[in-house]
Amino acid sequence: MPTLKFAVLSGDYIGPEVMTEALRVLEHVAKKENLTLSYQHADVGGAGIDNHGKALPDSTLATCQQADAILFGSVGGPKWEKLPPKEQPERAALLPLRKAFNLFANIRPGLLYKDLADASPLKSERIPNGIDIVCIRELTGGIYFGAKSTITLENGEQQATDTMVYKTSEIERIAEAAAQTARTRSKKICSVDKANVLETSVLWRKTVTAYFAKNHPDLALSHMYVDNAAMQLARDPNQFDVLFTENMFGDILSDEMAVICGSLGMMSSASLGTIQNSHGKPFGLFEPAGGTAPDIAGKGIANPCAQILSAALMFRYSFGLDAIAAKIEAAVRKTVTVDLVRTGDIAFGKPAVGTKAMADAIIKNL
Numbered sequence: 206m207p208t209l210k211f212a213v214l215s216g217d218y219i220g221p222e223v224m225t226e227a228l229r230v231l232e233h234v235a236k237k238e239n240l241t242l243s244y245q246h247a248d249v250g251g252a253g254i255d256n257h258g259k260a261l262p263d264s265t266l267a268t269c270q271q272a273d274a275i276l277f278g279s280v281g282g283p284k285w286e287k288l289p290p291k292e293q294p295e296r297a298a299l300l301p302l303r304k305a306f307n308l309f310a311n312i313r314p315g316l317l318y319k320d321l322a323d324a325s326p327l328k329s330e331r332i333p334n335g336i337d338i339v340c341i342r343e344l345t346g347g348i349y350f351g352a353k354s355t356i357t358l359e360n361g362e363q364q365a366t367d368t369m370v371y372k373t374s375e376i377e378r379i380a381e382a383a384a385q386t387a388r389t390r391s392k393k394i395c396s397v398d399k400a401n402v403l404e405t406s407v408l409w410r411k412t413v414t415a416y417f418a419k420n421h422p423d424l425a426l427s428h429m430y431v432d433n434a435a436m437q438l439a440r441d442p443n444q445f446d447v448l449f450t451e452n453m454f455g456d457i458l459s460d461e462m463a464v465i466c467g468s469l470g471m472m473s474s475a476s477l478g479t480i481q482n483s484h485g486k487p488f489g490l491f492e493p494a495g496g497t498a499p500d501i502a503g504k505g506i507a508n509p510c511a512q513i514l515s516a517a518l519m520f521r522y523s524f525g526l527d528a529i530a531a532k533i534e535a536a537v538r539k540t541v542t543v544d545l546v547r548t549g550d551i552a553f554g555k556p557a558v559g560t561k562a563m564a565d566a567i568i569k570n571l
């Protein structure tokens with residue numbers, strides 16, 4: 206009976222609400238499939254600040270280091286927004302965690318089930334078969350991690366600087382991750398940049414072109430500027446298959462993908478890097494693409510699907526349990542499209558259920 210060892214970092218606001226339900230789903234799956242779950246909770250983000258004085262406590266980092274994967278909720282929110290920016294949960298916990306485990310490849314599936322098309326703001330005739338695309342986002346470089354400063358100029362006004370930095374090797378490794386994903390799909394891949402303006406994008410496009418010509422000449426590579434990509438996603442998302450891009454462009458485009466696919470509450474993600482875990486698989490961090498949703502926290506109405514689907518990705522990527530991941534994904538799909546059990550964010554005219562009832566319905570389908 207394989208033991209699946211992972212750290213559970215629920216975080217803040219809706220983080221613990223959706224994590225509780227994801228863990229119930231995993232407990233059910235484990236019982237049925239004869240798997241042993243060995244997971245340890247640890248405080249992160251605002252919870253880390255409140256309980257340990259620090260967004261990423263040393264004990265939390267140690268818990269992650271001892272695990273084979275991290276199941277992450279989300280961090281941040283109004284309670285900690287008055288802290289100095291560098292101490293806030295997002296910058297002091299999530300980004301260092303991604304960096305500490307070298308999680309440079311963030312996979313965000315943009316999947317809208319055909320029978321959930323009414324939850325998309327796109328007209329259904331534009332997406333007759335739903336949407337099925339993937340965004341591969343570079344996660345440990347770019348403007349998120351370049352030098353930053355805020356200074357006061359001689360005339361007394363303030364000036365802030367963020368720096369976008371990329372090295373060839375960082376671009377090549379995300380290009381390789383994107384190529385590997387494209388090989389499992391239609392072999393069509395679009396690199397998104399802003400090479401008409403940014404030096405980092407000029408290097409990005411040149412590096413990607415050379416890398417694919419040398420290593421993946423059979424893949425259909427195209428390039429697109431990010432402003433056009435944002436527009437094309439809203440116009441005809443299925444013209445893409447695999448889309449890959451740098452850190453900040455990927456952050457923005459993936460939220461757009463989430464909403465055209467129904468809701469942020471449906472979008473899972475896997476962040477992978479270079480570390481192998483004790484299963485001989487990539488150590489990963491698995492989290493919803495969305496945040497802590499303070500506007501709906503505490504009401505028991507958050508959609509737990511993104512967290513549950515992120516757990517499915519953990520089974521697939523970090524534990525090599527593809528068939529079990531597929532069962533969880535199928536149960537979520539059946540719940541929202543056949544049983545029509547939906548939380549408010551994807552209900553649109555249909556009766557809505559709460560977080561717990563949604564998970565109960567998914568468990569029934571497992």
Ligand SMILES: NC(=O)c1ccc[n+]([C@@H]2O[C@H](COP(=O)([O-])OP(=O)(O)OC[C@H]3O[C@@H](n4cnc5c(N)ncnc54)[C@H](O)[C@@H]3O)[C@@H](O)[C@H]2O)c1
Nearest residue numbers: 279280281282295469470495496497498500501507508550
């Ligand atoms: N990975 C993370 O930890 C992460 C990601 C994004 C944002 N954040 C943080 O979350 C906080 C709130 O950010 P925001 O409001 O810009 O973005 P958000 O993603 O939290 O919310 C945006 C909108 O989507 C809705 N939404 C998000 N997840 C949902 C779910 N599971 N079910 C139903 N509706 C859902 C929210 O109610 C809100 O209306 C900020 O502190 C931000 O920095 C954290």
Ligand SMILES: CC(C)[C@H](C(=O)O)[C@@H](O)C(=O)O
Nearest residue numbers: 281295296299300456494496
């Ligand atoms: C909370 C924030 C730091 C994070 C990001 O920008 O990467 C989030 O928006 C995401 O998409 O995971």
Ligand SMILES: [Mg+2]
Nearest residue numbers: 456457460494
């Ligand atoms: Mg984001």
